[in-house]
Amino acid sequence: MAKKFYITTPIYYPSASPHLGHAYCSVMADILRRSKALLGYDTYFLTGLDEHGEKIEKNAEAKGITPQQFVDEIATKFLNLWKLLGISNDDFIRTTDKRHVDTIQKVFTRYLNNDDVYLSRYKGWYCVHEETFWTETQVGKEHLCPECGRSVEEKEEEAYFFSCQKYLPSLLKIFEENPSFVTPVGRKQEMINNFIKPGLNDLCVTRTTFSWGIPVKENKKHVVYVWLDALFNYITALGYLQEDDTKFQKYWMDEESEIVHLVGADITRFHTIYWPMFLEALGLRKPSRIFVHGLMMMKDGKMSKSKGNVIYAEPLVEHYGLDAVRYYLASEIIFGQDGQFTPELFIERLNADLANNLGNLLNRTVSMIGKYFDGMAPTHEKDFGEEDLAINQKIQETITEYEKDINSLKVTEAYHAVMELVSMGNKYIEQKAPWALAKDANKKDELASTMAHLVEVLHVSSVLLSPILLEKSAQIDEQLGIGEDYRNFSSLKKKLPSTLVHKGNPLFMRLENEKEVEWLKSLMAMPKEKAAA
Ligand code: ME8
Numbered sequence: 001m002a003k004k005f006y007i008t009t010p011i012y013y014p015s016a017s018p019h020l021g022h023a024y025c026s027v028m029a030d031i032l033r034r035s036k037a038l039l040g041y042d043t044y045f046l047t048g049l050d051e052h053g054e055k056i057e058k059n060a061e062a063k064g065i066t067p068q069q070f071v072d073e074i075a076t077k078f079l080n081l082w083k084l085l086g087i088s089n090d091d092f093i094r095t096t097d098k099r100h101v102d103t104i105q106k107v108f109t110r111y112l113n114n115d116d117v118y119l120s121r122y123k124g125w126y127c128v129h130e131e132t133f134w135t136e137t138q139v140g141k142e143h144l145c146p147e148c149g150r151s152v153e154e155k156e157e158e159a160y161f162f163s164c165q166k167y168l169p170s171l172l173k174i175f176e177e178n179p180s181f182v183t184p185v186g187r188k189q190e191m192i193n194n195f196i197k198p199g200l201n202d203l204c205v206t207r208t209t210f211s212w213g214i215p216v217k218e219n220k221k222h223v224v225y226v227w228l229d230a231l232f233n234y235i236t237a238l239g240y241l242q243e244d245d246t247k248f249q250k251y252w253m254d255e256e257s258e259i260v261h262l263v264g265a266d267i268t269r270f271h272t273i274y275w276p277m278f279l280e281a282l283g284l285r286k287p288s289r290i291f292v293h294g295l296m297m298m299k300d301g302k303m304s305k306s307k308g309n310v311i312y313a314e315p316l317v318e319h320y321g322l323d324a325v326r327y328y329l330a331s332e333i334i335f336g337q338d339g340q341f342t343p344e345l346f347i348e349r350l351n352a353d354l355a356n357n358l359g360n361l362l363n364r365t366v367s368m369i370g371k372y373f374d375g376m377a378p379t380h381e382k383d384f385g386e387e388d389l390a391i392n393q394k395i396q397e398t399i400t401e402y403e404k405d406i407n408s409l410k411v412t413e414a415y416h417a418v419m420e421l422v423s424m425g426n427k428y429i430e431q432k433a434p435w436a437l438a439k440d441a442n443k444k445d446e447l448a449s450t451m452a453h454l455v456e457v458l459h460v461s462s463v464l465l466s467p468i469l470l471e472k473s474a475q476i477d478e479q480l481g482i483g484e485d486y487r488n489f490s491s492l493k494k495k496l497p498s499t500l501v502h503k504g505n506p507l508f509m510r511l512e513n514e515k516e517v518e519w520l521k522s523l524m525a526m527p528k529e530k531a532a533a
Contacts, residue, residue, distance in 0.1 A: 002042040004250065004257035007033050010267055011050040011093060011233050014074035015059055018081050019310040020341065021264075021296045021303045027329045028293060028411060029262050030087045034467030035406045035414070038489050041258075044251045046237050047082070048093030049075055053131050053226040057212035067212045071096065084317055085326070086470045093237040095214075095229055100236040104214045104229055107241070107282065112218060116166070116281045119219075122159040122204045125152040131226045133204055147266065157209060160222060161202040167277035168200060174276055174286055182272045183409065184336045187265070187292045191272050203227075203274055231275045234261065235284070252285065259287040260409070268292050291409055294338035298524075303341070311341060311524055319519070323469040324350050324508065330468050331419070335411040343520035347511050353419055354508040358461070358476075361425045362507055365454040366479050369501045372438050377455050377480065377499045378448035387431045391453050394424050395460055399492055402464050418464045425457035452496075455480055460492055472507050479504045 009029045012022055026047055033045040051071040060070035075094060082089065093100060111117040124133040127145035133155075138146050145152050174181055175188060182188035206222035207213065213223025232240075238248035251257050263271050271290045279286055295302055298309045316325045332349050333339025369377050383389055398421040405414035428450075437447040462469075462476035466487070477487060481499030485491065 002040055004254065005033070005036045005041040005043045006251040006257055006259045007036075007043070007045050008234050008261050009047040010261075010263050011048040011095065011230055012078065013053075013055065014049045014051055014071045014078065015055060016074070017077050017312065019303060020313050020316070021310075022078075023081065023085055023313040024296050024329050024333070025262060025264060025293060026082060026087050026089075027085055027326055028335060030085070030089075031326070031330050031467050032260070032262075032406070032409065032411060033088060035411070038463070038467060039403055039406060040489065044238075044247065045089045046091050046093060046234065047087070047089045048091070048233055048237065049078060049095065050226065050230045050233070051075075051094055051096045052213040052223070052229055054128050054207070054210040054212070055131060057210050058128070060212075068096065081313060084322070085313060086322055091237050093233045095233060097236075099239075099242055100233060101214050103236040103241045104224055104232055105217050107232060108216055108224060108228075109218065110282060111162070114281065115163070117160045117162050117205060120159065120161055121156060122161075123156040124154070124204075126155045127152045135201075155209070157207070158222075159204045159208070159225075160206040160216070160219075162205045162228070162274075162278070162281075164200050164202050164274075164277060167280045168196070170280045171273065171276050172196075178288075180289060181286075182268070183289055183291050187268055188272070191269060195269055195273060200273070227270050227274065228278065231270060231278060234287075255285065258289075260289045260291055261287050262291050262293055264295055265292050266295075289409070291336070293335060294333060296333060297338055297340045299340070299342070309524075311520075315523055320350065320511075321471075321508075323472045324354060326468050326470070327354060330415055331412060333412070335409070335413075343517040343524070346520060347513055347516045350508065351511050351513070355506075355510040357419060357422050357426060358465075359507040361422055361429075361454070362458055362476055362479060363503075364426075364429060365451070365458060366501045366503050368434050369451050369455075370503060372434065372447060373451065375501050377496075377501050378452050379498050380449065380452035380456060380495060382445065382449055384446040384449055387428055388449065388453060391424060391428050391457065394421055395456060398464070399460065403489075415465070415468065418461050421457060422461050425454060425461075428453065428457070455482075455496060455499075459486065459496060463487055463489065463492060475504060475507060 007029050009025050012018060029045060033043050037043045049071065056067050056071060060067040063070060124135065125139040125143060126133050127148065127150060129150050130145055130147045134146060134152060139152050143152050144150065179185065182191065205225045205228045206216055207225050208221050211223060213226065214229055216222040216224060235248060235252055238252055239245040240248045252259065261271055276286045297303060300309055303310050313325060328346055328349055331353065332345060369375060383392065398417050401417045402414045405417065432450045434447055434450050437443040437450065458476055458480060459482055462473045466473040479501060481501050482496065486494065486496065
């Protein structure tokens with residue numbers, strides 16, 4: 001039976017239009033899902049929206065509509081963007097879905113019955129924007145939110161608390177026994193030093209000062225506080241505590257299923273500390289990994305709607321094409337590290353890797369097969385000299401490294417390895433100089449073998465790049481005349497048949513540097529309503 005892989009993105013706040021930062025996380029989750037599927041895993045991919053909370057309530061009020069109307073409108077924008085970006089999610093959970101609301105209420109009842117939550121009073125400094133209470137020391141003398149820098153309000157209210165102390169030992173055990181539970185590993189130490197060592201307080205899990213949330217059935221003036229509500233999306237979507245929980249049993253409870261939550265650094269604390277405790281209290285298994293991806297920054301810091309320094313995915317896809325944008329996101333920002341969006345690097349990356357490296361290799365190969373073999377690609381019969389042996393070896397190493405890297409979530413590295421193979425293909429052409437071989441009647445076999453090697457390099461690269469290049473990858477094999485039967489991981493080691501190649505359009509157009517950089521800069525300067533339209 002195929003091994004299982006369950007991947008999630010954070011459920012985003014539908015507070016405005018999604019920008020390239022949100023797109024980054026969803027595209028990376030999609031690439032991982034497709035890469036694991038390519039390797040033969042039975043995969044499941046969830047994304048969705050976190051629709052409750054005071055911030056949504058206030059935004060809707062400002063627009064004179066109900067919170068439900070407000071989130072419905074924005075949900076459409078997210079759904080359209082995911083469609084545009086080729087996001088292959090199996091489900092789209094919204095925390096206003098009845099299935100989610102019912103499960104949260106059942107969970108809360110269980111917590112109450114088991115004394116995992118208790119009623120008390122909360123006094124603290126609250127940031128509406130981050131939906132988070134902070135302590136006196138955290139907000140400092142200025143009373144500013146340590147996360148977003150906005151002013152916080154002092155609030156006191158009756159609230160239910162989740163008893164963290166009870167589950168702290170089990171959390172520490174997970175940290176100890178599973179070194180890659182939080183990846184990159186530095187993030188785990190950060191959590192321990194910043195939040196656990198100073199003493200972990202019980203967590204406030206209900207609110208009474210707004211009503212846009214899931215009511216606590218046993219005490220209706222309380223709504224479930226947004227993080228308890230939000231984190232459970234990962235299992236309510238699978239059917240936890242619902243009539244049909246097949247997917248929950250299959251992708252969550254089965255110890256053989258690998259569960260990965262992809263999160264931005266800003267929400268690591270909730271996923272690595274509270275989520276495992278919430279699960280432990282219900283006797284449920286924990287995720288295999290919380291993978292903390294980096295943030296996409298702009299020159300003046302983190303890209304965020306509130307700062308107004310955003311760039312949106314839509315105009316980029318329209319102008320450069322889907323595959324180019326997906327490729328940029330996967331390759332330019334090392335998965336797990338922060339990256340900066342600059343127009344110069346964006347254009348350079350597309351030109352260097354896609355037009356000059358990949359596109360060029362295909363173009364040269366198909367042209368030469370046309371010229372020297374009337375379009376019939378020769379099969380790989382013999383090797384001639386060390387260049388052939390070296391390229392054979394590189395092909396095999398790339399396949400092995402790709403599999404290893406994807407399985408350890410080193411997405412950028414996996415794809416860099418493929419692009420290295422493509423570069424080697426271009427160098428191999430220079431080394432073998434087919435134009436010289438073609439002039440010597442005795443070198444016909446060597447020329448044929450050279451072409452066969454190039455077809456192999458392109459085919460292997462095309463299949464391995466298929467999780468990123470949703471349109472162009474298949475076009476590579478089409479130009480090479482290679483059929484669907486060969487477009488899977490297990491066929492990569494099979495010998496390719498002789499095929500009829502046909503030259504198509506260039507895969508990627510070479511971009512005019514200055515002109516494109518100017519255009520991107522004008523896009524970044526656009527007022528946000530217009531840019532996002
Ligand atoms: O925090 N670069 O929602 P959110 C890269 N609802 N990724 C970015 C980014 C950027 N500039 N900006 C946002 C929430 N993200 C909660 C989550 S989960 C149970 C609840 C991505 O709309 C990144 O993954 O603020 C970040 O963690 C997520 O969007 C936060 O989205």
